[in-house]
Amino acid sequence: MNVEINGLVRRFGRTEAVRGVDLTVDSGVFGLLGPNGAGKTSLFRMMATVIPPTSGTLRLLGRDPGNHHDRREIRRRLGYLPQNLGYYPRFTVAEFVEYFALLKEMPPARVPAAVASAVEKVGLGDKARARLHTLSGGMLRRVGIAQAIVNNPELVLLDEPTAGLDPEQRVDFRKLMREIGETSTVVLSTHLVEDIGASCSRVAMMYNGTIAFNGTPDELVSLGEGRVGDAPLERGYSAVLAGVRA
Amino acid sequence: MTAVLDRPLATAGVIRLTVGRLLRLELRRNAMMLLVPLVIAMFWFDTYRSSMELPAIWPTRLLYVQQGRPLVDFAPFVAGAAAWTGSRDGRRGTAEQVATTPLPRWAARLSSWAALAIWALGGYVVCMGLLLGATAAQSPTGPLPWWPVLVGALGVLAFSALGFTAGVVFPSRFAVPLVAIGVLLILVLTQYPITHNATYGLLAPTNLMGSAGPQAGVFSPFLPDLSITQLVFLAGLTVFALGAMGLRERGGGALATGFAAIVTVVGLAATGYGVKLAGTAQVTANGVVISAVHAASDDSPVTTSPVCQGSAVQVCVSPVYRSYLPDLDAALQSLLTEVAGLPGAPTKVEQVVFPYHGDAVYTVSSLQGSPAVLDLGLNIGADGSTCFVTGPKSSTCSSVSDLWKNASLVKTVVLPHTAQTVLDSLVGDRTEAQQAVVDGMLTAAGVTLTDPTAQSQLPPGAPRVFNPEVQVMGPTPGSAVAVAATRFAALPQSERYAWLSKHLSALSAGQISTADVP
Numbered sequence: 204m205n206v207e208i209n210g211l212v213r214r215f216g217r218t219e220a221v222r223g224v225d226l227t228v229d230s231g232v233f234g235l236l237g238p239n240g241a242g243k244t245s246l247f248r249m250m251a252t253v254i255p256p257t258s259g260t261l262r263l264l265g266r267d268p269g270n271h272h273d274r275r276e277i278r279r280r281l282g283y284l285p286q287n288l289g290y291y292p293r294f295t296v297a298e299f300v301e302y303f304a305l306l307k308e309m310p311p312a313r314v315p316a317a318v319a320s321a322v323e324k325v326g327l328g329d330k331a332r333a334r335l336h337t338l339s340g341g342m343l344r345r346v347g348i349a350q351a352i353v354n355n356p357e358l359v360l361l362d363e364p365t366a367g368l369d370p371e372q373r374v375d376f377r378k379l380m381r382e383i384g385e386t387s388t389v390v391l392s393t394h395l396v397e398d399i400g401a402s403c404s405r406v407a408m409m410y411n412g413t414i415a416f417n418g419t420p421d422e423l424v425s426l427g428e429g430r431v432g433d434a435p436l437e438r439g440y441s442a443v444l445a446g447v448r449a
Numbered sequence: 450m451t452a453v454l455d456r457p458l459a460t461a462g463v464i465r466l467t468v469g470r471l472l473r474l475e476l477r478r479n480a481m482m483l484l485v486p487l488v489i490a491m492f493w494f495d496t497y498r499s500s501m502e503l504p505a506i507w508p509t510r511l512l513y514v515q516q517g518r519p520l521v522d523f524a525p526f527v528a529g530a531a532a533w534t535g536s537r538d539g540r541r542g543t544a545e546q547v548a549t550t551p552l553p554r555w556a557a558r559l560s561s562w563a564a565l566a567i568w569a570l571g572g573y574v575v576c577m578g579l580l581l582g583a584t585a586a587q588s589p590t591g592p593l594p595w596w597p598v599l600v601g602a603l604g605v606l607a608f609s610a611l612g613f614t615a616g617v618v619f620p621s622r623f624a625v626p627l628v629a630i631g632v633l634l635i636l637v638l639t640q641y642p643i644t645h646n647a648t649y650g651l652l653a654p655t656n657l658m659g660s661a662g663p664q665a666g667v668f669s670p671f672l673p674d675l676s677i678t679q680l681v682f683l684a685g686l687t688v689f690a691l692g693a694m695g696l697r698e699r700g701g702g703a704l705a706t707g708f709a710a711i712v713t714v715v716g717l718a719a720t721g722y723g724v725k726l727a728g729t730a731q732v733t734a735n736g737v738v739i740s741a742v743h744a745a746s747d748d749s750p751v752t753t754s755p756v757c758q759g760s761a762v763q764v765c766v767s768p769v770y771r772s773y774l775p776d777l778d779a780a781l782q783s784l785l786t787e788v789a790g791l792p793g794a795p796t797k798v799e800q801v802v803f804p805y806h807g808d809a810v811y812t813v814s815s816l817q818g819s820p821a822v823l824d825l826g827l828n829i830g831a832d833g834s835t836c837f838v839t840g841p842k843s844s845t846c847s848s849v850s851d852l853w854k855n856a857s858l859v860k861t862v863v864l865p866h867t868a869q870t871v872l873d874s875l876v877g878d879r880t881e882a883q884q885a886v887v888d889g890m891l892t893a894a895g896v897t898l899t900d901p902t903a904q905s906q907l908p909p910g911a912p913r914v915f916n917p918e919v920q921v922m923g924p925t926p927g928s929a930v931a932v933a934a935t936r937f938a939a940l941p942q943s944e945r946y947a948w949l950s951k952h953l954s955a956l957s958a959g960q961i962s963t964a965d966v967p
Contacts, residue, residue: 251549271702278551289542293478302474306550306557311466350546 539620682723689716889937898923
């Protein structure tokens, strides 16, 4: 398993954002759903080694992120796209991606090819020399994805990756996720159930700091049978929420 | 899984290469790059223009550099740009993204700082290159004081490190103006209000007291004691700031934290040592002496053969000031011809070091020894301006250095002061007869005496100009002294000389009246 989580708890003062989560994730694309305030971002930040858990165990790529040496190894194999992408406006697309490639300690000789490949994969090849402050919100999101995948990561954490992308770009992105998921573990946090349905082999739903559902998209769909909703996955999503709230 | 798993943990060599690539990237996109033209313009407007007004004598031309003026031009911009760069992750919201990368954040930040420092230092080198190059093209004389140039360079580095760390610690958009204004205030405050702190205040490169002056290294070796102390202090500050930044980084591991702690302690120790050295500073006539770093060989005067000229009495100056000799000799010979050979008259004029205090005084002179030698200190290239009182509530100012650009002004400035020194020593000024003879000889030597009544006769609001440095107050017109002085000045020079040869001792003793003056 590339992600093993047991009894994970994270508190911020008196607030318990994550309450004893158990989760395992293997290769492929894994979706994380949940309403606002469910604890998705806190769980993501722990998985991204940004913050340590308050208690419980977390193992990423077979390593303990609490150990400095292991954490460094994990980070070299990690791709992370936060919900709010920060960027340096005067950098070009290629420079920004190169910057993160270097921070991820890629062998310098391999950086130029890796940058070109990542930029091409997100469809920004013709914008490689454009300054970031000249790009649209959707393009910036793609730059964020490029910096996340530039090191060919084994664990990719993407928080709301398709926000701001137009429908055509979302289709391309899902295809890209499926490709990456063939060799790596991709964890998506999203509100868009179409992303889950189109690209995820497994999905978990968080509610109030706990895992309310963990299964395949088909299993989630089946939970929503007989309920009212626009799409099968949305019906399943609503059913799970109704269950935990009841 | 991909081949990435098989990749070994980055070695030190890979980190070096990575940091090198990061540095290249940062160099292309550094904020300081955009500010370099601005600081060059500031330097040109302030230090360069002011310096080029001064004579082409190395220590004189670099007077403002000795006083840390380039640092005042550079440091606020450099520190502000450094704070801007240091606060980048906080301002741009990239802190979380970069926190998930394995390269020690300290290493990445150091590459950002290094890029900024390279641009800042590059700008400084360009500016100093312009000043030194333009001076070199004017065939300057004298020794080139390198130490203050180095202090300025390290000052730029220190302020870049301090500004950068301030930006890292306070990642706010307000960090930039606060740091820039703070640095400007520090530099200005250390230049003036604590100028007279001759110990710890000397650590500031801008402290006027620490400047060796426009004749540094000409008559005695340039004392690098203070510069060395400032370099230790500034290097310590730089290392401390960078180390403290490393200490602040989380998740770098015990090794990185330990290394940052060592760097911080080393920086702190160097800073403290610089402070300790400054505490033992002694301001002497030759410069600042700090015994722990003082070389005994710097205590011996510079041995050079003076260049001399003159018919009645030889006028000698340091070869550094050779170009002033003809004007100086021409200005003084009229006086020297009047007194040469008289008992107690100078047999030689020798240039001595000017006791530089940054004051608007042009020349100092004194008669020494027997046979008497006139020691003449020339404030060639003094900075600032001198103000002439022109009324109860008004004054007018002119640049002291302007006086040395016009050869005829040497006569206007040096002669009156020197003539008064010589004649007061030779004749005295206690009795009316002595005053009449002195005034007559001053007139004969070409000194214009100021009419004391003219000042009071001026209509209200008219400028009143009198400066004892360049003007000599004459007798009241119509008085016995004035009549005798006019009479004595009108005599042929040979008759004046013959009368003085015969009556000088009686005149000095006060035994001659104005009626006795021919």
